[in-house]
Amino acid sequence: MHKCDLCDKPAVLNELIREKDDQWRQIHLCEDHARAYGYPGSGEIKSEDLAEASGKVKKRTTGRRKRLASCDACGLTLASFRRHGLLGCSECYHAFEAHLEPLIGRAQAGATHHCGHVPDQKDAHIDRRLNRMRLLKELNDAVSTEQYERAARIRDELHSLEECGPEDSGETSAEAEKEQADHGSAQ
Amino acid sequence: MVRPSENGPWLGESGQDSDVVVSTRVRLARNIDGVPFVNKATDADRNEIVGMVRRTPLFAADAGELDWVEVDELDGCDRRKLVERHLISRQFADSEASRGVGISRDESLSVMVNEEDHLRIQTLGTGLMLHEAHDRIATINRELESHLDFAFNPRWGFLTACPTNVGCGVRFSVMLHLPGLRITEELDRVRRAAKDLNLAVRGFHGEGSESTGDFFQISNQVTLGVSEQDLLETFAGDIVPRLVDYERSARQLLLDKRIRNLEDRVHRAHGILASARMLEANETINLLSRVRLGVSLGILKTPSVREVHRLLLHVQPAHVSAITNAPLEDNEASRVARAGMVRGIFGG
Ligand SMILES: [Zn+2]
Ligand SMILES: [Zn+2]
Numbered sequence: 307m308h309k310c311d312l313c314d315k316p317a318v319l320n321e322l323i324r325e326k327d328d329q330w331r332q333i334h335l336c337e338d339h340a341r342a343y344g345y346p347g348s349g350e351i352k353s354e355d356l357a358e359a360s361g362k363v364k365k366r367t368t369g370r371r372k373r374l375a376s377c378d379a380c381g382l383t384l385a386s387f388r389r390h391g392l393l394g395c396s397e398c399y400h401a402f403e404a405h406l407e408p409l410i411g412r413a414q415a416g417a418t419h420h421c422g423h424v425p426d427q428k429d430a431h432i433d434r435r436l437n438r439m440r441l442l443k444e445l446n447d448a449v450s451t452e453q454y455e456r457a458a459r460i461r462d463e464l465h466s467l468e469e470c471g472p473e474d475s476g477e478t479s480a481e482a483e484k485e486q487a488d489h490g491s492a493q
Numbered sequence: 494m495v496r497p498s499e500n501g502p503w504l505g506e507s508g509q510d511s512d513v514v515v516s517t518r519v520r521l522a523r524n525i526d527g528v529p530f531v532n533k534a535t536d537a538d539r540n541e542i543v544g545m546v547r548r549t550p551l552f553a554a555d556a557g558e559l560d561w562v563e564v565d566e567l568d569g570c571d572r573r574k575l576v577e578r579h580l581i582s583r584q585f586a587d588s589e590a591s592r593g594v595g596i597s598r599d600e601s602l603s604v605m606v607n608e609e610d611h612l613r614i615q616t617l618g619t620g621l622m623l624h625e626a627h628d629r630i631a632t633i634n635r636e637l638e639s640h641l642d643f644a645f646n647p648r649w650g651f652l653t654a655c656p657t658n659v660g661c662g663v664r665f666s667v668m669l670h671l672p673g674l675r676i677t678e679e680l681d682r683v684r685r686a687a688k689d690l691n692l693a694v695r696g697f698h699g700e701g702s703e704s705t706g707d708f709f710q711i712s713n714q715v716t717l718g719v720s721e722q723d724l725l726e727t728f729a730g731d732i733v734p735r736l737v738d739y740e741r742s743a744r745q746l747l748l749d750k751r752i753r754n755l756e757d758r759v760h761r762a763h764g765i766l767a768s769a770r771m772l773e774a775n776e777t778i779n780l781l782s783r784v785r786l787g788v789s790l791g792i793l794k795t796p797s798v799r800e801v802h803r804l805l806l807h808v809q810p811a812h813v814s815a816i817t818n819a820p821l822e823d824n825e826a827s828r829v830a831r832a833g834m835v836r837g838i839f840g841g
Contacts, residue, residue, distance in 0.1 A: 308526070320646070380533045392609070392654045394533030396526060396644040399652055406656050410649070410717065413657035415691050417718025420650025422661035423631075425638055437647045466718070 310336035377401035418466050438464065508620015511798065512789040513737045515668040515708065518579070519626040520615040521634055522653045522662040526642040530654040531607050539591040539607050546606050549640045551633070552595060558602060559595030570821050573811035579617060581605055583698075602633065609654050612637070619802075621737075623665055623729035627721065630663075650717060660717030665728045668697075669736060672707040672786045673743030676755075683739065690732060691715045697778065705775050706782030706805075711736065744790060759787030767839035771828035777808045777835060800838055807834060 308317040317334035376383040382394035384402060393399065399406065411418065441464050448457035508514070524530055525545060528538050546552070551559045564572060564586065572586040581594050585608045592607035605613040614633055616626040637643075644652040650660040674680050687694050697708040711733075713724055747755045762783035766772075772780075785801045787793040796804075806812060808831050814821045819830035 380529045382533060390532070392532045393530060393652075393656055395529040396524070396646070396652050399646055399649055399656070410656055410659060413714070414660065414717040415715045417660070417715065419648055419718055420646075420660050421718060422650065422663075422720035422722075422724075423634075424647075424650075425643055425645050 308334040310334060310339055312336070312339045315339075418463055508618070508622060510733075510737050511620040513669055513671070513740045514621040514733070515619075515670055515802075517618045517620065517622045517626050518615055518664075518666045518668075518710075519623070519630045520613060520664040520666070521630055522610045522651070522658050522664075523612040523614065523634075523637070523641075524644040524652055524654070525611050526644045528611070531609060531611060532654060534607075536591060542611050543591055543593060543606055545641060546595070546604065546612065549637055551604070551636065558597050559604060560598070561593055561595055563593045565589075565592070570811050570814050573821065574815060577806065577809040577811050582608060582613075584608070602629065604633075610658075621667065621729075621733060623667070623725060623733070627663075627665070627725050631721070658716060660715075661719070661721045661724070662716055663721050663724060664712050664716070665724060666710050666712035667733055668708055668710050669733075669740070670707060670782065670785060670789075671709055671736075671740050672782055673740050673747060675707050676751075676758075677743045677746060679739065679743060683736065687711065692732065706778040708778075708782065744786075748790065755786075755790070756792055758783050759790075759792045763787070763793060763839065766835050768836070769832045771825065772808070772832040772835060773823060773828055774808055774810055774813075774831065777831060778805060781805055781808070796838055804835060804838060 308320055309315070310317045311334050313336060315336035315338070318337045319333070319335040319340040375385070377394060377398045378401065379397035380394035382398055382401075384405065387393060387398070387402060387405075393402070407418075441460055445457055445460045445464070448454075448460055508517075525542060528534065528542060531539070531542075534542070547561060551557050552561060562575075564575075564581070567575070572581070575581045575594070576583050576586050578600060580596055580600060580603045582605070585592065585594075585605055588608075590607070592605070594606065595602075595604040597603070601617050603615050603617075605615075614630060614637075616629045616633075618626050646652055649656075651662040653659055653662060671680065671683070674683055684694055691714045693710075693712050693714050695710040695712070697705040697710075713728055716724075762780040766777070766780050766784065781801055781804055784793060784796070785798065788796070788798055788801060807816060810821055810823065810827065813819050813827055813831045813834065817830035817834065819827040821827070
């Protein structure tokens with residue numbers, strides 16, 4: 307597990323964030339720092355706040371995601387992955403996510419989310435929560451930019467995430483959607 | 494290290510449902526966070542992985558469960574022997590660069606380091622023992638987790654070099670002996686059902702191998718979106734018992750309707766094994782399979798299932814070579830040596 311970018315505690319948030327210039331960057335934050343920067347909680351992340359955090363992140367993952375044909379962490383190219391079928395490192399899962407989604411779905415009978423054992427039970431609840439927050443944020447983006455197909459897909463992911471395991475917050479999916487709607491109307 | 498004269502734990506005397514279930518295996522794929530996967534790892538990375546794994550208590554000199562075997566230091570025959578004993582994969586035996594395997598004294602637990610994933614942990618046992626094998630591997634996993642950070646992502650679960658292995662990374666597998674279903678020509682139906690249930694069906698020697706001797710390895714393919722516990726309940730509680738029932742019904746049908754034909758197959762196989770002067774490996778496994786069926790149904794009083802199992806392992810090329818000093822390749826000398834070993838048991 308990664309350490310927090312700002313202190314020595316273990317990171318509970320491993321997140322790709324987009325900066326102003328459309329650069330993507332991987333950040334790792336501990337529970338305290340994640341909360342301090344608005345994760346989870348108020349929902350919206352302020353880009354100024356994240357600039358401080360991401361400024362301290364090592365320049366490991368700075369590729370342009372849209373044109374990303376290789377993994378910045380290990381150098382694996384999409385072409386090479388397609389030839390050999392093996393990924394080069396954990397970061398490849400972010401770099402090639404769009405290509406991996408359908409592939410994994412086909413191999414895994416349509417499953418989209420892990421729901422078994424997690425390395426540390428405490429972190430896992432936070433992880434699941436953060437994952438949900440991320441999806442809610444993406445859903446918000448998708449709705450506000452009228453990408454309805456994408457929104458439907460994200461909604462499906464949210465449902466499968468909630469069906470998956472014990473939710474720590476006890477919120478139902480109806481409440482989650484209401485939360486999403488509230489964020490939407492606040493904009 | 495490798496004791497060719499002994500049975501592997503997967504070919505023990507008996508076990509639950511051992512008339513049909515030969516052995517049980519549970520495997521776990523894990524990678525260490527922050528180090529490239531094996532196919533992108535440098536020599537230094539690979540050595541680091543080996544070092545990290547060997548510093549865990551599993552390998553502690555006094556109380557550790559596992560002995561370390563450096564695969565590069567083994568000759569070709571010893572590597573093949575580990576493959577035949579199901580302790581390492583063929584791919585692992587043949588690959589290059591820093592890699593090794595930790596093996597428990599009774600061979601029921603092994604950890605391959607730097608195979609396709611950093612760690613491939615497996616437990617092996619005789620007969621149907623999925624719950625015990627799973628409990629053991631879960632314990633080992635927790636122990637490793639307290640010393641190693643495994644690559645994990647909340648969405649995909651445990652990250653693996655091959656993206657289709659993500660999720661809980663657990664593979665439950667049983668080796669089934671299905672001669673009844675083959676003779677009654679029901680195997681295609683079983684294969685179709687297995688496909689619908691997202692199960693992989695492999696042969697005696699694992700991936701890509703033929704179904705020598707009507708032995709089949711059945712395992713789950715889906716590892717994402719389902720917990721280890723649910724996988725286990727489905728596999729152990731539903732799928733395997735159903736397959737065992739199919740096979741038993743097929744055998745009963747043969748006993749009821751085709752007893753002479755069945756006795757002829759069994760005794761003919763016994764006769765060849767008791768008197769042949771030269772035997773090829775797969776031919777021998779096919780004959781032993783018929784004898785195993787005969788013993789399970791009470792058509793034969795001897796040898797015991799244990800002896801049949803021991804032979805199933807020992808007639809494979811590297812074992813024949815290790816026991817008799819015959820050459821590893823298939824030629825007259827190795828066939829003669831194999832036939833001699835078999836006659837020793839079948840009393841020819
Ligand atoms: Zn921190
Ligand atoms: Zn990579």
